[in-house]
Amino acid sequence: MGNVLHFIISLKVLNTSIHIIPAMKNSEILTCFQCGTCTGSCPSGKYTSLNVRRIIKDSIKKDISDQLDLWMCTTCYNCQERCPRGIKVTDAILSLRAQAVKKGSILPAHRAVCKFLIEMGHAVPIDDIHITIREKIGLSEPETVRKYPQALKDVKTLLESCGFNELVK
Numbered sequence: 001m002g003n004v005l006h007f008i009i010s011l012k013v014l015n016t017s018i019h020i021i022p023a024m025k026n027s028e029i030l031t032c033f034q035c036g037t038c039t040g041s042c043p044s045g046k047y048t049s050l051n052v053r054r055i056i057k058d059s060i061k062k063d064i065s066d067q068l069d070l071w072m073c074t075t076c077y078n079c080q081e082r083c084p085r086g087i088k089v090t091d092a093i094l095s096l097r098a099q100a101v102k103k104g105s106i107l108p109a110h111r112a113v114c115k116f117l118i119e120m121g122h123a124v125p126i127d128d129i130h131i132t133i134r135e136k137i138g139l140s141e142p143e144t145v146r147k148y149p150q151a152l153k154d155v156k157t158l159l160e161s162c163g164f165n166e167l168v169k
Ligand code: SF4
Pocket: 031, 032, 033, 034, 035, 036, 037, 038, 039, 052, 053, 056, 082, 083, 084, 085, 086, 087, 089
């Protein structure tokens, strides 16, 4: 019965125009039957406009790179754990985000974090004020690349050579 249902659903979906990015081909996304379990399980959706069920539905039909909701997901994996179809929901969102970035659709706040990474080797770098506070309570500088100039140079080389800087500029 399960196989028959799966077949009928697949046929139904195939009758509509399908827009699915290559990275999501193996995510079983076409078997989504819009039950809403993902949305009901989504902690972020309770406080933001994120509707993960709708994201899955829309991503099959069209390019949703410019949808801000994509960035409201905290990647907690609740939806993926609970999806009765075993769809890799969170992985699909990550693929959609990767595609959005390739198309230049990235939130200013995220672009700023990327800039930190490029310049300081850390997405949330420690600053001089916090280093001073740490010193006052007897803590040394944390073990990050900031402490090791050669390591920071290596991180910068890696980011540059893999095209990260170009991607998020
Ligand atoms: S829980 Fe799974 S099957 Fe249900 S709507 Fe979400 S992605 Fe689709």
